[in-house]
Amino acid sequence: MAKEVVRQYLPLMDEEGRGAATDDGLGRDRHYLPDTPEEDPYQAGHRTCAGCGPAIEYRWVLKAAGQDTVVAGPTGCMYVANSTYLCTPYTVPWAHTPIASGGSFTAGMAAGYEALIRKGRHPGPYPNIITMSGDGSAADIGLGPISGALYRNHDALFICYDNECYANTGIQVSPTTPYAGMTTFTPFGKAIPEGTRLPPKNLARMMAEGHPHCYVATATVGYPVDLMNKTRKGLNHRGAAFMHCFTPCQKGWVYQTSMTVEIGRRVVEAGLFPVWEYDPEQRKYHYFHPPVQRPVTDYLAMQGRFGHMLPEHIANVQQQANRNWETIGMDVPAELREGEDPERHRRLREETYSMPLNRGVGA
Numbered sequence: 344m345a346k347e348v349v350r351q352y353l354p355l356m357d358e359e360g361r362g363a364a365t366d367d368g369l370g371r372d373r374h375y376l377p378d379t380p381e382e383d384p385y386q387a388g389h390r391t392c393a394g395c396g397p398a399i400e401y402r403w404v405l406k407a408a409g410q411d412t413v414v415a416g417p418t419g420c421m422y423v424a425n426s427t428y429l430c431t432p433y434t435v436p437w438a439h440t441p442i443a444s445g446g447s448f449t450a451g452m453a454a455g456y457e458a459l460i461r462k463g464r465h466p467g468p469y470p471n472i473i474t475m476s477g478d479g480s481a482a483d484i485g486l487g488p489i490s491g492a493l494y495r496n497h498d499a500l501f502i503c504y505d506n507e508c509y510a511n512t513g514i515q516v517s518p519t520t521p522y523a524g525m526t527t528f529t530p531f532g533k534a535i536p537e538g539t540r541l542p543p544k545n546l547a548r549m550m551a552e553g554h555p556h557c558y559v560a561t562a563t564v565g566y567p568v569d570l571m572n573k574t575r576k577g578l579n580h581r582g583a584a585f586m587h588c589f590t591p592c593q594k595g596w597v598y599q600t601s602m603t604v605e606i607g608r609r610v611v612e613a614g615l616f617p618v619w620e621y622d623p624e625q626r627k628y629h630y631f632h633p634p635v636q637r638p639v640t641d642y643l644a645m646q647g648r649f650g651h652m653l654p655e656h657i658a659n660v661q662q663q664a665n666r667n668w669e670t671i672g673m674d675v676p677a678e679l680r681e682g683e684d685p686e687r688h689r690r691l692r693e694e695t696y697s698m699p700l701n702r703g704v705g706a
């Protein structure tokens with residue numbers, strides 16, 4: 344007789360808790376961390392760059408998932424830099440897949456565990472099954488297999504760690520590279536002064552709209568508790584879940600190494616990466632409303648990849664951010680509306696600074 348497939352339940356962490364006591368004055372509970380699990384299935388000893396956003400994401404996701412987890416990693420930085428010959432930083436089973444196959448490999452793992460447990464050949468419980476693909480893999484080369492796995496509703500969490508480029512092969516443009524983000528395949532010049540001309544593919548929306556029975560969420564490394572809780576919600580969800588996580592790439596984006604988490608917050612506060620959850624039962628989006636709204640320059644000026652931007656390009660990005668604020672149901676303050684005018688940005692050409700002043704609206 345077929346055995347029952349027992350699922351695990353991972354409790355959520357308190358997102359408020361001690362946060363109130365560590366407010367940084369801007370309403371941001373920056374230093375707040377709940378009592379996170381001590382175990383670290385992604386250990387020290389990997390070989391990613393200092394300040395690597397994807398490595399931070401891997402660590403928090405696996406901390407949230409715990410030891411009873413299996414992971415698949417398609418080709419990309421987080422395969423190459425993490426698996427030098429005979430050595431990985433994982434204390435959980437991990438497998439490399441070809442760059443196109445994260446979705447199909449993980450679907451196979453999920454179906455395999457179900458079958459083995461039912462037949463009594465694996466004692467269970469059903470493990471946490473996670474695949475973490477780069478944006479080149481998830482949004483481009485391996486998009487089809489992930490979409491197929493979501494459609495068939497395999498019980499696993501499919502994550503795209505998004506560093507907005509094909510990093511491992513030398514920072515080439517990917518479908519999630521933002522407008523005006525410079526890459527080695529989109530250098531700026533006289534013909535194309537903005538570098539990257541196209542808007543980024545809205546991967547998470549595609550996944551939510553296209554697979555309405557799946558749990559879908561966006562997250563950034565700027566909000567670790569939120570990231571860990573969404574990992575747990577995705578794993579607790581019975582069926583397929585997809586998470587799109589914004590993960591700065593220190594090497595490709597050219598910024599101060601220690602600023603990875605700060606950039607992960609500023610992108611949200613600048614309105615350029617809305618953080619939300621899609622609830623498949625209600626078929627509704629739940630948007631996070633950041634307590635601070637900043638001009639996009641507070642985000643752009645931190646990164647060398649945007650250093651070539653002209654006033655009209657910055658105005659275009661502010662327009663895009665303002666539309667995002669409207670989409671998530673927030674008012675657009677007058678200062679941010681004024682930022683849609685290129686004239687307002689002309690003066691920035693004259694200014695040189697490595698870190699922007701804090702000009703957050705409401706700060």
Ligand SMILES: Cc1ncc(C[n+]2csc(CCOP(=O)(O)OP(=O)(O)O)c2C)c(N)n1
Pocket residue numbers: 397418419420421442443476477478479480481484506508509510511512517
């Ligand atoms: C079919 C195929 N095409 C190209 C490559 C070369 N390749 C290896 S890693 C990589 C970059 C992957 O980018 P992404 O998925 O965004 O991960 P990242 O390196 O940014 O972490 C590429 C193109 C490959 N391994 N397989």
Ligand code: SF4
Pocket residue numbers: 390391392393394395396397398420424506510511591592593594595
């Ligand atoms: S190139 Fe970017 S993504 Fe790759 S290891 Fe370095 S910081 Fe991380």
Ligand SMILES: [Mg+2]
Pocket residue numbers: 419477478479504505506507508509510517
């Ligand atoms: Mg990438």
